Amino acid sequence: MKETLEILVEKALRALSIEMESISFEHPDEMSHGDYSTNIALVLAKKLAKNPRDIANQIVVEIQENPFPKEISKVEVAGAGFINFYLSQKYFADGVKDILKQGKKFGQSKIGAKKKVLVEYSSPNIAKPFTVGHLRSTVIGDAVANISLACGYKVIRDNHLGDWGTQFGKVIVAIKKWGDESMIEKSKNPVKDLVDLYVKFHDEAEKDATLSEEAREWFLKLEKGDKEAKRIWKKCIDWSMLEFEKIYKRLGVHFDTTLGESFFKDKTGAVYEELEAKKLMRESEGARVVFFEDEKLPPLIVKKTNDTTIYAARDLAADLYRKEKYGAGLKIINEVGSEQTLYFRQIYEVEKMLGWFAEGERVHVMHGLYRFEDGKMSTRKGNVIWLEDILDEAVKRAGEVNPECADIVGIGAIKFNDLRRNSKQDIVFKWEDVLNLTGDSGPYIQYSAVRSRSVLTKAEEEGVKESLKVVPEKDFGVERLIGRFPEVVERACGEYAPHYIATYLIELSAAFNGFYGREKIVDATDEFSPYKVALSHAVSIVLENGLTLLGIQVPSKM
Numbered sequence: 001m002k003e004t005l006e007i008l009v010e011k012a013l014r015a016l017s018i019e020m021e022s023i024s025f026e027h028p029d030e031m032s033h034g035d036y037s038t039n040i041a042l043v044l045a046k047k048l049a050k051n052p053r054d055i056a057n058q059i060v061v062e063i064q065e066n067p068f069p070k071e072i073s074k075v076e077v078a079g080a081g082f083i084n085f086y087l088s089q090k091y092f093a094d095g096v097k098d099i100l101k102q103g104k105k106f107g108q109s110k111i112g113a114k115k116k117v118l119v120e121y122s123s124p125n126i127a128k129p130f131t132v133g134h135l136r137s138t139v140i141g142d143a144v145a146n147i148s149l150a151c152g153y154k155v156i157r158d159n160h161l162g163d164w165g166t167q168f169g170k171v172i173v174a175i176k177k178w179g180d181e182s183m184i185e186k187s188k189n190p191v192k193d194l195v196d197l198y199v200k201f202h203d204e205a206e207k208d209a210t211l212s213e214e215a216r217e218w219f220l221k222l223e224k225g226d227k228e229a230k231r232i233w234k235k236c237i238d239w240s241m242l243e244f245e246k247i248y249k250r251l252g253v254h255f256d257t258t259l260g261e262s263f264f265k266d267k268t269g270a271v272y273e274e275l276e277a278k279k280l281m282r283e284s285e286g287a288r289v290v291f292f293e294d295e296k297l298p299p300l301i302v303k304k305t306n307d308t309t310i311y312a313a314r315d316l317a318a319d320l321y322r323k324e325k326y327g328a329g330l331k332i333i334n335e336v337g338s339e340q341t342l343y344f345r346q347i348y349e350v351e352k353m354l355g356w357f358a359e360g361e362r363v364h365v366m367h368g369l370y371r372f373e374d375g376k377m378s379t380r381k382g383n384v385i386w387l388e389d390i391l392d393e394a395v396k397r398a399g400e401v402n403p404e405c406a407d408i409v410g411i412g413a414i415k416f417n418d419l420r421r422n423s424k425q426d427i428v429f430k431w432e433d434v435l436n437l438t439g440d441s442g443p444y445i446q447y448s449a450v451r452s453r454s455v456l457t458k459a460e461e462e463g464v465k466e467s468l469k470v471v472p473e474k475d476f477g478v479e480r481l482i483g484r485f486p487e488v489v490e491r492a493c494g495e496y497a498p499h500y501i502a503t504y505l506i507e508l509s510a511a512f513n514g515f516y517g518r519e520k521i522v523d524a525t526d527e528f529s530p531y532k533v534a535l536s537h538a539v540s541i542v543l544e545n546g547l548t549l550l551g552i553q554v555p556s557k558m
């Protein structure tokens with residue numbers, strides 16, 4: 001469409017003998033201002049030192065004097081000199097036809113050109129709780145992966161488990177001193193037991209300094225492959241994974257690969273060699289450190305004096321491995337909390353210095369904190385909010401209104417509450433907002449999707465068949481929105497920002513509900529009814545496709 005408009009404006013400029021400029025088109029903020037708007041007159045006015053409205057008028061008159069392309073119904077000057085374009089009902093009807101034809105595929109694109117992208121998300125830590133931070137990572141990362149896939153990328157979903165680190169020394173000591181493996185084994189939630197032990201370790205270590213030393217020794221043993229240390233560590237993984245798998249099942253997410261940090265610890269050698277060979281690593285206060293040009297970032301420690309590996313080295317090894325496994329041109333996205341922003345900038349910079357990745361091939365999609373305003377929800381144990389409790393509560397509350405689809409609505413609500421805003425932002429969690437049926441919530445979108453679908457059932461019952469043969473002169477306020485879905489998806493993909501889709505769905509739901517409230521859609525005596533039914537059908541497709549990209553299901557009834 002933009003091309004058609006560009007040709008139109010270019011032709012007018014030529015006729016007016018005005019020298020060409022590149023012309024950009026935007027959607028006006030307000031729907032009533034048309035479908036596209038250009039500021040070309042304002043740009044030209046500056047250059048020619050003329051009044052922008054005069055120039056805009058000239059252009060519009062020139063356009064109006066010639067026959068319009070059938071896609072356009074109206075052109076007018078607005079505000080300080082903007083030119084607004086209104087698309088025609090014929091154009092919208094063709095758009096609806098296309099949506100009905102494409103169905104589930106509507107919104108997909110090929111911008112990814114089959115390039116590979118690895119989306120790393122969730123990445124909880126073994127023997128530690130699955131936190132709300134991990135929930136955010138899981139929900140946002142999964143949406144980013146879905147969107148990339150829809151845009152033609154080859155997607156690898158990667159769960160980078162935190163299964164290595166000094167905490168295992170502490171956990172091993174705690175299990176040996178105060179734990180009972182067979183009890184943990186039988187426990188309903190072994191991770192809770194492990195966390196209790198971890199908390200106990202820290203309490204005791206404050207009184208007894210030798211405990212920390214003992215923990216360090218156990219971790220060193222683990223790094224060296226000690227049998228007993230490894231046995232307990234493996235148990236911790238099994239116990240934790242049982243818990244994590246439960247959560248993934250409830251959230252409906254899956255991964256193509258789940259490799260922990262431990263997998264990469266033996267692969268740090270190649271990283272050190274390359275850093276050494278390229279003279280990027282220096283000795284500093286007994287550690288090996290990478291310094292950055294002009295001190296633009298603080299130095300990054302990649303190796304400590306003792307023989308244990310560290311987080312940064314394992315991350316570098318992971319990326320080297322991925323690069324080799326998936327080939328050149330691979331893009332890697334890390335969905336990790338914003339508290340690790342500096343760290344990832346350092347890692348990306350080191351990888352750039354190593355020549356591993358080109359500009360834009362390393363991306364940090366970050367998320368802010370989750371804060372609970374509702375004191376009641378702070379089920380705190382060892383200062384932890386258990387994710388399971390949040391999911392349970394969401395499902396329980398959703399069930400009070402919708403017993404039949406409590407899971408779909410409850411989980412959908414939690415996900416949408418996260419995805420509807422820029423992920424960098426913190427979330428203040430309020431149940432009223434999350435499960436609100438009328439506000440900007442998941443249930444509201446689900447409800448709108450169910451409602452738009454219900455129109456089709458009703459039409460069938462009353463013998464009204466959807467058709468685009470008879471098109472009314474005026475639009476119903478949804479036409480101009482539904483056609484924009486593919487652009488929204490592309491934008492969300494390009495900016496790694498699912499919230500563009502979520503806010504778009506809110507807007508579309510509001511427009512549809514307005515249409516639904518104002519119009520009698522199914523009416524055998526109304527010549528426009530078949531058009532209205534087709535329109536509702538198209539809305540239901542877009543709402544469902546949008547929710548699917550966000551990893552949210554549509555209930556069959558609501």
Ligand code: ARG
Nearest residue numbers: 123124125160161162315336
């Ligand atoms: N396990 C880490 C945590 O819970 C997140 C891992 C992020 N990914 C990475 N490649 N370092 O904080």
